[in-house]
Amino acid sequence: MRVLVVEDEALLAQQLASALGEAGYAVDCAADGERADFLGQTERYDAVVLDLGLPKVDGLTILRRWRDAGLAVPVLVLTARGSWHEKVQGIDGGADDYVAKPFRIEEVLARLRALIRRASGQLTPELRCGALALDPRAAKVTLNGAAVRLTSHEFRVLSYLMHHRGRVVSQTELTEHIYAQSADRDSNTVEVFIARLRRKLGASFIETVRGLGYRIVEPNE
Amino acid sequence: MSVVSLRTRVMLGAALWSLGLFVMAGHLSTAMMIHYPRTPFILHGIFAHAVLSSVVAVLCMILGFWQVKTGLSALHDLRSRLGGVRAGRERQIAGRYPAEVQPLVTDLNALLDHNERAVSRAVAKAGDLAHGLKTPLAVLSHEAERARVEGHHELAETIAEQVERMRRQMDYHLAQARAAASGATPGARCSVIASAEGLSRTLLRLHAGHGLAIDVRVAPDHTVRSHREDLDEMLGNLLDNACTWAKSRVAVESSVNGAGVVITVDDDGPGLDASMREAVLQRGVRADQIAPGSGLGLAIVRDLAELYGGSIALSDSPFGGLRARLQLPAC
Numbered sequence: 151m152r153v154l155v156v157e158d159e160a161l162l163a164q165q166l167a168s169a170l171g172e173a174g175y176a177v178d179c180a181a182d183g184e185r186a187d188f189l190g191q192t193e194r195y196d197a198v199v200l201d202l203g204l205p206k207v208d209g210l211t212i213l214r215r216w217r218d219a220g221l222a223v224p225v226l227v228l229t230a231r232g233s234w235h236e237k238v239q240g241i242d243g244g245a246d247d248y249v250a251k252p253f254r255i256e257e258v259l260a261r262l263r264a265l266i267r268r269a270s271g272q273l274t275p276e277l278r279c280g281a282l283a284l285d286p287r288a289a290k291v292t293l294n295g296a297a298v299r300l301t302s303h304e305f306r307v308l309s310y311l312m313h314h315r316g317r318v319v320s321q322t323e324l325t326e327h328i329y330a331q332s333a334d335r336d337s338n339t340v341e342v343f344i345a346r347l348r349r350k351l352g353a354s355f356i357e358t359v360r361g362l363g364y365r366i367v368e369p370n371e
Numbered sequence: 372m373s374v375v376s377l378r379t380r381v382m383l384g385a386a387l388w389s390l391g392l393f394v395m396a397g398h399l400s401t402a403m404m405i406h407y408p409r410t411p412f413i414l415h416g417i418f419a420h421a422v423l424s425s426v427v428a429v430l431c432m433i434l435g436f437w438q439v440k441t442g443l444s445a446l447h448d449l450r451s452r453l454g455g456v457r458a459g460r461e462r463q464i465a466g467r468y469p470a471e472v473q474p475l476v477t478d479l480n481a482l483l484d485h486n487e488r489a490v491s492r493a494v495a496k497a498g499d500l501a502h503g504l505k506t507p508l509a510v511l512s513h514e515a516e517r518a519r520v521e522g523h524h525e526l527a528e529t530i531a532e533q534v535e536r537m538r539r540q541m542d543y544h545l546a547q548a549r550a551a552a553s554g555a556t557p558g559a560r561c562s563v564i565a566s567a568e569g570l571s572r573t574l575l576r577l578h579a580g581h582g583l584a585i586d587v588r589v590a591p592d593h594t595v596r597s598h599r600e601d602l603d604e605m606l607g608n609l610l611d612n613a614c615t616w617a618k619s620r621v622a623v624e625s626s627v628n629g630a631g632v633v634i635t636v637d638d639d640g641p642g643l644d645a646s647m648r649e650a651v652l653q654r655g656v657r658a659d660q661i662a663p664g665s666g667l668g669l670a671i672v673r674d675l676a677e678l679y680g681g682s683i684a685l686s687d688s689p690f691g692g693l694r695a696r697l698q699l700p701a702c
Contacts, residue, residue, distance in 0.1 A: 159506045159507075159510070161510050162506055162509055162510050162513075165510060165513045169513070203502065230501070230502035230503075230505035230506060231498070231502055232542060233546075233549075233600065233603070233604055233607075234570065234573075234603040234604050234606070234607025234608065234611075235599065235600040235603040235604065235607075237573050237577075237607070238569040238570060238572070238573045238603060238607075240573075241572060241573040241576050241577070242569065242572065242573075245576075246576065247576070247577065247579075248577060250505075251505035251506055251508065251509045252505055252506075252508035252509035252511070252512045252534055252538055253509055253512070254512060254513075254516065254531075255513050255516060256516070264580065268579065268580070
């Protein structure tokens with residue numbers, strides 16, 4: 151899962167980024183409106199944390215641009231202006247949820263998880279597939295109740311597949327959603343992560359659909 | 372110089388003027404009578420008709436009095452317009468006034484304009500101060516979390532508590548500053564349904580996943596004398612409170628009574644004990660310590676409502692939960 155953090159206060163952006171990183175997300179940061187607009191329109195994110203008071207272009211304008219361009223990515227708005235009038239403007243501008251500053255990072259994480267879950271049509275906080283369970287709250291994966299140790303990239307690949315279970319996810323799409331923008335990308339590494347996941351979880355959870363990509367499936371016992 | 376009624380002075384002036392004319396006329400007619408013996412006959416020819424003379428005299432006096440009264444009525448008109456500005460019905464003093472009064476009105480309008488801009492600048496500054504402080508507070512609160520993870524529980528607790536106190540103080544005083552400024556800038560008018568529908572959309576989104584339904588039953592022509600921001604703030608706090616506590620149903624309705632527009636917000640939650648109702652409307656008292664964000668909400672609603680000459684009351688809802696009844700002056 152990949153998240154864009156748009157916040158002009160460097161320290162707060164860094165705190166958010168590191169907390170999100172620890173929770174298993176690939177994170178990009180933008181410190182002004184123009185950069186945020188560019189990244190949002192060109193990269194594929196699973197969610198955006200957007201501060202409204204930004205230099206160059208304000209957050210609400212960017213949000214409206216994205217929605218006008220048909221971008222449906224879930225957006226969590228952060229703002230120091232906590233009045234109801236502004237909340238209405240934010241939601242009518244296309245925001246999905248709203249957190250007023252100062253906030254606790256846990257609250258941002260919890261709301262972000264809920265947004266990503268709702269956007270992918272999942273109803274329960276914990277994602278399950280047979281004996282395999284992934285809990286985004288603790289960034290933990292268990293198999294038959296026993297914890298499985300995964301690297302952050304392996305976790306992101308599995309998390310993305312499980313959020314989109316029931317459909318085939320291409321290698322390109324996976325690459326777009328597991329790496330931050332600054333990272334070196336190599337779509338071959340996805341194959342490596344899939345191979346490692348199969349070794350750790352058993353080969354039958356991830357199905358290869360030749361020429362199309364991967365799909366998470368419940369193995370037939 | 373002693374302060375005497377303007378009308379008294381004008382009438383006194385007119386009387387003295389008339390006296391002067393009378394004396395001059397007396398002197399001239401006497402002088403003419405001496406030089407031209409026919410004069411009394413001519414004067415008699417003019418003024419002998421008793422009825423005609425009386426009618427002309429009385430008519431002149433009435434017209435004179437009427438002139439003075441009309442001239443002075445401009446001041447009366449100015450006073451009632453100024454009252455309208457104070458009551459919030461108008462922003463400026465409209466209309467055309469006599470040459471002596473018009474410069475005064477122009478200056479008054481400039482002063483009102485200046486005042487309005489100064490107030491909104493001050494509120495914007497108060498807002499900037501609060502918003503400028505909130506980002507560093509968010510940073511601090513995260514540092515507290517990190518300290519907690521590293522085992523400094525007491526330190527983390529203290530910082531978190533103080534950050535929350537500062538946040539609530541800022542929200543409260545910012546709302547107060549905005550409200551005080553709204554009272555100072557006249558001419559507000561706002562449709563209840565626009566505000567209620569916007570808030571209903573927003574709250575459904577913010578409380579998504581609770582399975583709530585918000586029923587908006589507001590007549591399209593109900594308007595109140597309030598700024599949109601302030602009505603949003605009042606209704607937003609009431610509706611958010613209702614959504615936080617409701618099991619499944621929230622309703623907002625409006626009706627008109629003699630004193631203005633009544634907006635009621637109902638929920639089917641657990642309700643609030645009668646002994647607590649007055650307390651939660653007081654500043655700084657929370658009915659609960661669990662649900663976040665419900666801190667100063669109701670106190671802000673009360674302060675805002677009172678500023679606009681309205682009121683807020685809590686009672687039992689027919690749905691089984693709490694009913695909040697907001698009364699505001701109509702437009």
